[in-house]
Amino acid sequence: MSNLSKGSSSSQPVVDTSSCRTRRAERGRGIPRYCRCGEGPVIRTSGTAKNPGRLFYCCPFESEGVPLCRFLL
Known part of the structure; x- marks a missing residue:
């Protein structure tokens, strides 16, 4: 079952963009390689x-x- 915005005749589901932004931001985090x-x-x-x-x-x-190279994380 898809969520439609009120009054919409489109079959496009409503997307929660805040969760997409969060997932994108987390991709850059992690253990530094160098x-x-x-x-x-x-x-x-x-x-x-x-x-x-x-x-x-x-x-x-x-x-x-x-x-020595002042790298600190």
Whole structure:
């Protein structure tokens, strides 16, 4: 059974465009394949008081604990 808009003689179903937009927006999300230096990012665990135990992606190369190419997600 299709939903028709009130007073419409067309057989076109009514489409909820908000769910289409949501699905499109979710396609771009996900795990990053490369950091800014071209290498695959690694998952680290935060040790800060603000985000204890929180996982994040960063560059696999570090200089004194800071991601070398400044990639951080």
